[in-house]
C-alpha cells in the first residue's frame with residue numbers, strides 16, 4: 148500500500164480523534180499568534196477542523212478560511228461542526244498538502260500536529276512561504292525528537308539491526324526548526340516549547356510501543372515477521388523498564404509551538 152493511502156486509512160479510522168486533549172493542544176497555537184478580522188487563512192491538515200473553526204471565528208464575515216486534508220472521515224466531522232456553528236466563511240477541500248495549489252495568497256497558514264507526516268518538510272515550507280502574503284505568518288506544532296518514547300523505539304529497532312528513522316527527528320530540536328525555516332526564507336522565528344508530558348505506570352509506558360504504526364514512507368517494520376516485532380518490542384520493554392523511577396516512567400511530550408513570518412523586505416529581495 149502506498150504511503151498516502153496508509154495515512155488516509157490511519158486517520159479515517161480515527162473518527163474518535165476529537166476530544167478535549169486534541170482540541171486544546173491544537174488551539175493553543177492561537178496563544179502565540181492569531182489571525183485578525185478580515186484575513187485569509189489556510190489550515191493545512193485540518194482534521195476535525197479545530198483550527199479552521201477557531202480561525203473562522205477570528206477572521207469573521209469579511210475573512211475566510213480554507214481547510215485541507217486527505218482524511219474524508221475527519222473532514223466529515225469538521226463539516227458537521229462548521230454547520231453546527233453556522234459558519235459560512237470556511238471551505239474544506241479534500242486534497243493533499245503537497246499537491247494543493249492556492250488560487251490566492253493567505254495572511255496566515257496553520258498546521259497543527261501534522262507537519263512531520265509530510266515526506267518533504269523543506270518543500271512544504273517553501274510552498275507555504277510562496278502561499279503567504281508579505282508580512283503573513285505560518286504557525287505549526289512539532290515535537291521534540293524524544294517525545295512519545297521515540298528514541299527508545301529507534302534504539303530497540305537498532306538493537307535488532309533495523310534502522311527506523313525517527314519521525315520527529317527533522318523538526319525535533321529548536322536548531323533544526325530554525326534551520327529549515329531560515330532555508331525557506333522565513334524570519335522572526337519564534338519557538339515556544341510546551342511540556343505536555345506526564346509520568347506513566349510501567350504498564351502504560353510499555354503499551355506506548357507504536358513503532359510499526361509510525362507513518363513513515365517505507366517504515367521497515369511493516370515488512371517484518373511478527374516474531375521479529377515481538378523481539379524488538381521486548382527490547383523496548385527492557386529499555387522502558389530501565390527508565391522507571393519512584394513516580395513512574397517519564398513520558399516526554401515536548402511540543403514546539405512555532406511561528407515564523409514572511410517579511411516584506413525579504414520578499415522584495417528574493418523576487
Ligand SMILES: C[S@@+](CC[C@H](N)C(=O)[O-])C[C@H]1O[C@@H](n2cnc3c(N)ncnc32)[C@H](O)[C@@H]1O
Nearest residue numbers: 158173192193194216217218243244259260261
Ligand atoms: C494528528 S492529525 C491533526 C489534525 C488537526 N490539525 C488537529 O490538530 O487536530 C493529522 C492530520 O494530518 C492529515 N494529513 C496527513 N498527511 C496529509 C497530507 N499529505 N495532506 C493533507 N493532510 C494530511 C491527516 O489526515 C490528519 O487529519
